[in-house]
Amino acid sequence: MNLPRQAMSMFGLIIGFGLYALSGRLQAPWNSVIIGTVFAALxxxxxxxxxxxxxxxxxxxxxxxxxxxxxxFLH
Incomplete structure (x- = not known):
């Protein structure tokens, strides 16, 4: 079992869900940009x-x- 890799995965999920939730509060073009950036980083x-x-x-x-x-492109 590789604990640091599992911990990084858990922190990554927390950060990803947090950014996804926060991006819903942004105005029209920026929420798609943030979500797209999260997918690209993933x-x-x-x-x-x-x-x-x-x-x-x-x-x-x-x-x-x-x-x-x-x-x-997908707004």
Whole structure:
């Protein structure tokens, strides 16, 4: 069992849900930008976490692409 990795995952979930809840209070373009940034950051962290596991790297790239689309095009 890798406790620091589990603790980082738990803190990441708390931060992600907190940012998602706070972004609902922002005005129209900024809430999508914040949510898109969170998805993109999740994708980058998944890609770096993968360490050679191809399906996790692909998932990370999909999350980054969705985050960019959400931030700039899907309002």
């Amino acid at each position: 994708g980058v962290s998944a890609f770096l976490y993968a360490k050679g596991e191809r399906w996790i790297q692909v998932l990370g790239l999909i999350l980054v692409a969705y985050g960019v689309l959400r931030a700039f």
